[in-house]
Amino acid sequence: MTTTATVRADLVTSAQQFYQLGWMLGTAGNLSAKNPDGSFWITASGKAKGRLSEQDFVRLAPHGQVLESPLPENRPSAETSIHQAIYDLFPEAQACYHVHSVEANLVTQFCEGDSLTLPPLEMIKGLGIWEENPQVSLPVFENYLDVPKIAQAIRDRFSVSCPEVPALLIRHHGVTVWGTSPTEAHNRVEIAEYLFRYIVALG
Ligand SMILES: CSC[C@@H](O)[C@@H](O)C(=O)COP(=O)(O)O
Numbered sequence: 001m002t003t004t005a006t007v008r009a010d011l012v013t014s015a016q017q018f019y020q021l022g023w024m025l026g027t028a029g030n031l032s033a034k035n036p037d038g039s040f041w042i043t044a045s046g047k048a049k050g051r052l053s054e055q056d057f058v059r060l061a062p063h064g065q066v067l068e069s070p071l072p073e074n075r076p077s078a079e080t081s082i083h084q085a086i087y088d089l090f091p092e093a094q095a096c097y098h099v100h101s102v103e104a105n106l107v108t109q110f111c112e113g114d115s116l117t118l119p120p121l122e123m124i125k126g127l128g129i130w131e132e133n134p135q136v137s138l139p140v141f142e143n144y145l146d147v148p149k150i151a152q153a154i155r156d157r158f159s160v161s162c163p164e165v166p167a168l169l170i171r172h173h174g175v176t177v178w179g180t181s182p183t184e185a186h187n188r189v190e191i192a193e194y195l196f197r198y199i200v201a202l203g
């Protein structure tokens with residue numbers, strides 16, 4: 001059974017693994033996952049992601065009200081508005097993960113306008129695309145200092161046209177993925193990062 005404690009344990013484990021892969025260095029990135037009551041736990045802002053504890057989170061209502069804060073100084077991630085946009089747009093999403101890798105930034109040079117063509121590799125199945133020779137693009141968003149402006153751009157674009165994959169790239173920043181469980185979101189981060197590494201290696 002999923003409890004609010006197991007949700008945080010999953011997020012701590014993923015953060016440690018992503019940190020070890022160099023995708024959550026310093027305080028970079030943020031992870032969230034929903035609870036059975038519709039609230040969600042999100043990493044508190046500015047925490048070192050390689051050394052998270054279950055205290056380093058905030059539980060929020062869908063509209064952002066703080067419901068629980070294990071440490072009084074905890075503040076929700078600066079990028080909470082992006083997680084909220086994903087949960088509002090995709091009701092099936094139960095977890096939303098955002099990481100910063102070097103490759104996610106290097107692929108910027110291969111973007112065409114506001115999308116990045118993904119290579120037609122078997123690994124694309126991990127993003128839910130079951131086609132032969134799939135022609136799939138990843139949506140790309142500009143990176144604004146004002147994070148709610150990024151969230152609004154995501155809402156505007158995805159409410160008109162659904163992304164082909166459960167992921168998006170913020171230019172010069174990092175990838176955000178979502179899934180129907182923390183495990184699925186974790187796997188999708190790994191798949192997205194594999195595709196970025198492949199694109200960069202291919203040149
Ligand atoms: C290394 S600073 C990165 C931040 O500006 C931001 O992009 C980020 O991913 C982490 O912000 P946080 O507020 O800790 O969730």
Ligand SMILES: [Zn+2]
Pocket residue numbers: 028029030079098100173174
């Ligand atoms: Zn970020």
